[in-house]
Amino acid sequence: MNYTKLVFATSALALSVSSAQAAPSINWYGFVDIGLEKYTETGVNGGSDIFQGADTPNGNSNEKQLALSNNVQSRIGLKGEEALEDGWKGSYRMEFRANVLDDGGQALRTRLGWLAVSKGEHSFKVGAQWSPLFGYSAWNTHRSESHGYGSYYYTTDQLLGSQAYGYRNDSVISYTYGSGPYTASPFTTTVALHVADDDRGSDAGLSTVASPP
Structure with a gap:
């Protein structure tokens, strides 16, 4: 009887620890x-x-x-992540x-709304997310908040299908190798496809934008 109780208690404890580890962070x-x-x-x-x-x-x-x-x-x-099988990790924001x-x-x-899966140096993201143009080249955008936009503010104002002057894009599928912009990765790049009924093209690396007709 004592042995049965001990096994049951041990199993319950293991199940509790396993459930805690598997729960996604919020x-x-x-x-x-x-x-x-x-x-x-x-x-x-x-x-x-x-x-x-x-x-x-x-x-x-x-x-x-x-x-x-x-x-x-x-x-x-609201953001979080969860460990998946075979070394993959799911995240959301x-x-x-x-x-x-x-x-x-x-x-x-x-402002943002995406789901992502990643493993090692590779990550895939779907949803409203930061544009590669912002991530890799908008070094002066927020120097002094509302008055620090400079020429970038007026340049990205002309990008069709963009939110907040090109900083974020809706309906985007992106792939990033490395940790992304402004990280410790020795090499990182992002390729993004913006899907919408406008004149936007695909973004790659520092972001290339199709010119309107």
């Missing part, structure tokens, strides 16, 4: 960026914003209102821009 993250700003109707440009941000109200009165403080929109995200000032139907907007 990590929530995000931040809220909000502050107090005061606008004057007699200021520059008749009281309108000098640099109108994505969520910054324009043409305000002299009353104090809640507004974004530095143009980095609030966001909330969902990230939303949260407009805490919006009282309409656009409070949440998708």
Whole structure:
């Protein structure tokens, strides 16, 4: 009887440890960026914003209102990974821009949403993800947040089918060798195919974009 109880307890413990190891990781993250700003109707440009941000109200009165403080929109995200068979690893990420000032139907907007599998130096990713153009060449994009876009901001504004000025693309299938941009890999490259009803072409390495007709 004692032997049977010991075997049962050992089996239950092993099952518990195995289940814990097999469970996918879940990590929530995000931040809220909000502050107090005061606008004057007699200021520059008749009281309108000098640099109108994505969520910054324009043409305000002299009353104090809640507004974004530095143009980095609030966001909330969920990401994780899970070990699969034969050395493969599955991972996922969902990230939303949260407009805490919006009282309409656009409070949440998708920034990233992808599923990926990887093994060793090889990884495959499907969904809304960072563009190779951003990953490998946008070195100056966020130097000072909303005012640090420089020429990159205006160049990528012309890329059809892009979200947020070419930083992220919807409906993308990508393959990356190595750890990706800005990592310790001695050699890394990304090839991506953007699937949509527009004039986008395939992206490779530093990203090549088909010109509109």
